Amino acid sequence: xxxxxxxFDPIAAAKETLALSRKLVKAYETLxxxxxxxxxxxxxxxxxxCDKIKLYHYRQEHRITCKVPVLLAYALVNRxxxxxxxxxxxxxxxxxxxxxxxxxxxxxxxxKADKYLSMDDxxxxxxxxxxxxxxxxxxxxxxxxMGICQGGSFSVIYTALYPEKIKNLVTMVTPVDFSTNDGLxxxxxxxxxxxxxxxxxxxxxxxxxxxxxxxxxxxxxxxxYLDILEALGDRDKIENFLRMEQWxxxxxxxxxxxxxxxxxxxxxxxxxxxxxxxIGEKRVDIKKITMPLLNVYAGxxxxxxxxxxxxxxxxxxxxDKQLYAFKGGHIGVFVSSKSQKELAPAxxxxxHERAN
Amino acid sequence: xxxxxxxxxxxxxxxxxxxxxWMEAGDHLRQSFAGATRDQExxxxxxxxxxxxxxxxxxxxxxxxxxxxFEAMQKNLSQSIGRETLTNIFSSAxxxxxxxxxxxxxxKSLQDKTLDPASxxxxxxxxxxxxxxxxxxxxxxxxxxxxxxxxxxxxxxTVMPFxxxxxxxxxxxxxxxxxxxxxxLGRDSEAAVKAYExxxxxxxxxxxxxxxxxxxxxxxxxxxxxxxxxxxxxxxxAQYGKFQNHxxxxxxxxxxxxxxxxxRRMKDQTAAQSYxxxxxxxxxxxxxxxxELFNTEEFSALSAQLQxxxxxxxKDFQRVLELALADYPLVLRSEMDExxxxxxxxxxxxxxxxxxxxxxxxxxxKR
Numbered sequence: 055x056x057x058x059x060x061x062f063d064p065i066a067a068a069k070e071t072l073a074l075s076r077k078l079v080k081a082y083e084t085l086x087x088x089x090x091x092x093x094x095x096x097x098x099x100x101x102x103x104c105d106k107i108k109l110y111h112y113r114q115e116h117r118i119t120c121k122v123p124v125l126l127a128y129a130l131v132n133r134x135x136x137x138x139x140x141x142x143x144x145x146x147x148x149x150x151x152x153x154x155x156x157x158x159x160x161x162x163x164x165x166k167a168d169k170y171l172s173m174d175d176x177x178x179x180x181x182x183x184x185x186x187x188x189x190x191x192x193x194x195x196x197x198x199x200m201g202i203c204q205g206g207s208f209s210v211i212y213t214a215l216y217p218e219k220i221k222n223l224v225t226m227v228t229p230v231d232f233s234t235n236d237g238l239x240x241x242x243x244x245x246x247x248x249x250x251x252x253x254x255x256x257x258x259x260x261x262x263x264x265x266x267x268x269x270x271x272x273x274x275x276x277x278x279y280l281d282i283l284e285a286l287g288d289r290d291k292i293e294n295f296l297r298m299e300q301w302x303x304x305x306x307x308x309x310x311x312x313x314x315x316x317x318x319x320x321x322x323x324x325x326x327x328x329x330x331x332x333i334g335e336k337r338v339d340i341k342k343i344t345m346p347l348l349n350v351y352a353g354x355x356x357x358x359x360x361x362x363x364x365x366x367x368x369x370x371x372x373x374d375k376q377l378y379a380f381k382g383g384h385i386g387v388f389v390s391s392k393s394q395k396e397l398a399p400a401x402x403x404x405x406h407e408r409a410n
Numbered sequence: 411x412x413x414x415x416x417x418x419x420x421x422x423x424x425x426x427x428x429x430x431x432w433m434e435a436g437d438h439l440r441q442s443f444a445g446a447t448r449d450q451e452x453x454x455x456x457x458x459x460x461x462x463x464x465x466x467x468x469x470x471x472x473x474x475x476x477x478x479x480f481e482a483m484q485k486n487l488s489q490s491i492g493r494e495t496l497t498n499i500f501s502s503a504x505x506x507x508x509x510x511x512x513x514x515x516x517x518k519s520l521q522d523k524t525l526d527p528a529s530x531x532x533x534x535x536x537x538x539x540x541x542x543x544x545x546x547x548x549x550x551x552x553x554x555x556x557x558x559x560x561x562x563x564x565x566x567x568t569v570m571p572f573x574x575x576x577x578x579x580x581x582x583x584x585x586x587x588x589x590x591x592x593x594x595l596g597r598d599s600e601a602a603v604k605a606y607e608x609x610x611x612x613x614x615x616x617x618x619x620x621x622x623x624x625x626x627x628x629x630x631x632x633x634x635x636x637x638x639x640x641x642x643x644x645x646x647x648a649q650y651g652k653f654q655n656h657x658x659x660x661x662x663x664x665x666x667x668x669x670x671x672x673x674r675r676m677k678d679q680t681a682a683q684s685y686x687x688x689x690x691x692x693x694x695x696x697x698x699x700x701x702e703l704f705n706t707e708e709f710s711a712l713s714a715q716l717q718x719x720x721x722x723x724x725k726d727f728q729r730v731l732e733l734a735l736a737d738y739p740l741v742l743r744s745e746m747d748e749x750x751x752x753x754x755x756x757x758x759x760x761x762x763x764x765x766x767x768x769x770x771x772x773x774x775x776k777r
Contacts, residue, residue, distance in 0.1 A: 070685050070686060071507070074503055081496065081499050082496060086492070091491055105757070166750065169747070170755075238701075241704075242704075242713065245710040245713070247717065250717075250721040251717070255724075269547075272547060274693065277502075277690065279499045279503075280503065283499065295495075299495050299498075
């Protein structure tokens with residue numbers, strides 16, 4: 055037998071190339087035979103809307119065992135169906151199974167007409183109106199607020215502004231301390247000339263943001279698309295892959311005024327930690343967060359590294375606060391099997407214990 | 411679907427025929443290597459390079475066959491996510507094949523034990539490796555730069571016909587430099603900055619004096635903006651060249667690391683048995699190398715400067731467009747912006763009034 059790689063075999067090399075050709079044809083065949091890719095598997099209905107914002111209420115087929123309704127606030131930079139990608143990978147579905155009453159905000163797709171939307175609009179109007187709607191509809195004075203990623207930063211700010219309306223705060227992979235340079239987005243954003251960007255575009259295109267995300271690991275991206283060629287015979291795998299692809303490419307544009315303040319006040323000046331953040335005419339005092347806090351972070355998160363998330367527990371005024379370390383990455387928090395089996399029940403349990 | 415099947419069956423057949431030829435040629439060449447001894451080393455070395463040329467020529471035809479078929483395939487896909495994914499798959503496959511083409515001679519030379527610093531330099535063609543990195547990072551081609559100059563200068567001639575001769579004087583000089591920025595200068599940031607200074611000098615001698623002309627009414631702003639664009643563009647190109655220079659340098663460093671690791675593994679007889687395994691090593695090493703580069707303050711500042719330079723051009727360009735359209739019955743972007751602002755303020759006032767009314771109606775109990 056020949057020792058490995060000591061004899062170059064042109065026939066083997068040609069076969070590798072032919073195999074790639076075959077896989078490309080197979081990829082084409084598979085993709086052309088697939089129907090529409092469905093996302094957002096769990097039934098929900100719109101219950102409130104304001105401009106392009108919609109509030110949805112998830113249909114609960116189980117008994118509601120946690121009386122306090124839960125509002126999910128996702129990031130503006132991506133779509134919330136990451137939480138409900140498909141029936142067997144749905145963080146939402148697992149929370150519903152645990153007896154929670156769930157609402158989710160869809161921030162919509164800003165257009166040029168939305169360039170003047172500010173953080174004041176998103177927090178003091180849109181988020182506040184959604185919270186008030188749920189309070190009225192469910193006849194509860196307070197709601198549980200669960201913020202995810204940038205939606206978590208919004209939730210932290212909102213809770214500091216309106217602590218009386220929030221029963222419990224759950225933050226998931228939420229950046230709060232922007233002084234870290236552990237993640238490339240944190241480093242790059244500090245040097246960014248956001249004024250020039252917003253002045254030039256008005257509304258920041260989703261493609262611009264995607265280009266930044268793609269630069270995080272450009273070589274792994276190539277490997278990912280080659281790896282999927284190995285799974286072409288497995289329809290389920292391909293559909294799962296496409297759902298994730300759809301989510302990644304589905305990046306809404308960002309209202310310029312809001313984006314400007316978010317980058318300047320948080321990424322560049324770290325005002326949530328240092329103080330001095332003002333939303334509309336309201337000053338944000340993070341010490342006003344005194345209700346129970348569950349802060350979930352992902353140990354291998356390269357988008358929002360632990361250094362940006364975990365300090366939240368040190369700066370809030372809450373006595374009842376808990377850090378939950380999830381073993382995985384930023385997306386794994388919502389789509390991995392561990393997330394479904396462990397995290398969703400743990401979050402639901404934590405909320406049940408603090409429902410009264 | 412039948413037509414579809416026929417289409418890709420035909421395509422695959424063509425691929426198979428090409429591969430058959432390749433295999434036969436490879437077989438033939440391998441036989442000719444058989445029996446080569448140490449005494450024949452210089453002959454073996456020569457044969458190695460001939461062999462590579464043969465294989466690479468075949469491989470290039472693979473790439474062109476794939477590229478032309480891809481366009482037809484893409485049109486047949488109705489779903490946008492399917493089209494987008496197929497684009498990404500083909501683009502990744504193309505990078506995979508480009509690297510294969512690049513790696514083959516080096517790999518063969520390693521096996522023949524003919525790889526020394528001199529032959530490595532001969533085999534590692536920076537221009538060809540640059541093509542791989544251009545593909546990974548989607549760098550802009552020189553054609554785009556030329557097009558920009560063409561458009562800007564044509565516009566200037568339209569608004570200022572008497573300046574044609576001056577424009578041409580600058581245009582010829584600037585265009586040749588624009589091409590160079592994305593070529594050799596892209597790998598040498600100091601030369602890129604020098605070239606920028608040359609363009610600026612040419613600009614000041616040719617078009618610069620126009621700025622001292624007396625006011626010409628509305629056309630003056632148009633001319634000034636177009637000249638400003640022409641002035642900003644070389645500055646942007648200089649930044650772009652510097653940026654690319656960093657990227658190529660990181661790529662070359664990573665490749666040297668990979669080859670050292672690969673040579674070590676071959677010595678230990680633990681090297682990858684297939685190209686696919688080599689590709690994984692390449693991707694992982696590059697991923698790490700680029701992360702190190704991206705995570706530096708210097709890179710962060712440089713990419714921010716590049717972005718700002720591009721955005722300034724975009725802003726000037728938008729204003730030029732507005733001026734060009736000002737006499738037509740069209741709503742301009744700046745006018746729409748004013749409208750958006752007004753609508754936003756009115757909506758906010760309505761919202762506040764409605765909230766106040768609701769608070770009055772409910773006695774403010776809930777809010």
